[in-house]
Amino acid sequence: MSGLTDFGRKAFTLLEMLMVIAIIGILAALLLPALSSAKAYAHSTTCKNHLGQMGMALKMYVDEHHARYPYYLGPPGPAYGDAVDPGGPTGRGKGCVFWSSKLFPYYPLNWTNRAFHCPGYKGAIAGPPARMLDNAVWRLGSYGYNFGGTGTDDYTKRFFGLGPNVTWHIPPVSEAQVKVPVEMLAIGDSQFLNAEVNGFAGGQDALGIRSGPGPTFDPARHGRTYNQLWCDGHVAAMSPWVLFNPTNSAALWNSDHEPHPESWEP
Numbered sequence: 001m002s003g004l005t006d007f008g009r010k011a012f013t014l015l016e017m018l019m020v021i022a023i024i025g026i027l028a029a030l031l032l033p034a035l036s037s038a039k040a041y042a043h044s045t046t047c048k049n050h051l052g053q054m055g056m057a058l059k060m061y062v063d064e065h066h067a068r069y070p071y072y073l074g075p076p077g078p079a080y081g082d083a084v085d086p087g088g089p090t091g092r093g094k095g096c097v098f099w100s101s102k103l104f105p106y107y108p109l110n111w112t113n114r115a116f117h118c119p120g121y122k123g124a125i126a127g128p129p130a131r132m133l134d135n136a137v138w139r140l141g142s143y144g145y146n147f148g149g150t151g152t153d154d155y156t157k158r159f160f161g162l163g164p165n166v167t168w169h170i171p172p173v174s175e176a177q178v179k180v181p182v183e184m185l186a187i188g189d190s191q192f193l194n195a196e197v198n199g200f201a202g203g204q205d206a207l208g209i210r211s212g213p214g215p216t217f218d219p220a221r222h223g224r225t226y227n228q229l230w231c232d233g234h235v236a237a238m239s240p241w242v243l244f245n246p247t248n249s250a251a252l253w254n255s256d257h258e259p260h261p262e263s264w265e266p
Contacts, residue, residue, distance in 0.1 A: 040120065047142075057107035058103060071166045072165060076097060079097045080110065083112075085137050096166060099145045111125070116141075117142035118143065122194075123140060124200075124202035127139055138204045143189065143203075143205065146162045147162070147206035148163070148164075148206075149161035150253050161253065162186060177255045179255065183257060185252055188226060190204055190215075191244065193217060197216045224240075228243070246261070
């Protein structure tokens with residue numbers, strides 16, 4: 001029963017107030033997942049738009065460079081304000097330009113510009129912090145180039161991805177080498193969960209796949225899917241559990257559309 005105030009008006013009892021608070025809490029609990037889902041959907045849509053723009057830039061680059069895809073780390077030249085390879089101990093590779101800088105004339109955003117990256121990505125965005133695979137260096141960010149496909153043993157003898165390192169003296173990959181463009185990955189969401197688990201503060205800008213444990217990914221990233229740009233220019237979302245499992249997706253990473261299990265690195 002509601003009580004009376006000093007002025008004779010009805011007021012809420014403590015029990016009624018607790019019931020109202022409980023109802024508000026229940027409604028909030030019901031609404032929060034919907035709001036979170038809407039936010040993830042918005043992030044995914046923006047991410048797909050970014051990849052779509054990159055796809056058009058990539059196509060224009062290929063058309064103007066003798067039907068060849070850009071190297072992951074290409075010859076020295078204009079970097080448009082982005083970082084370049086600082087060079088190893090011998091100086092080999094110094095000044096080489098990353099794949100995203102090659103797209104700048106067609107998609108004028110630098111790697112370190114937050115607008116270049118997926119809004120659902122929570123990691124760091126940075127220039128080359130470390131070296132790997134003899135001469136290749138990599139950066140941190142939300143997107144990665146299909147660097148080597150599944151060929152992670154000796155790239156100089158066999159190469160299945162889109163982006164060799166120019167210092168390996170491997171010719172850039174041609175459109176004609178991509179057997180099924182609609183089913184070959186070009187650029188996509190990088191694998192990153194957090195710095196503690198991954199060992200680095202962000203995702204790598206070079207993508208590949210292996211049979212053993214690779215970089216840990218965030219399974220909840222914008223709607224539990226990872227967005228990918230394919231060589232024919234379309235953008236689609238995939239479950240990361242499928243995308244980064246070579247048993248399911250190895251052929252999608254390779255230019256000849258073959259899984260090449262002999263090349264999977266454990």
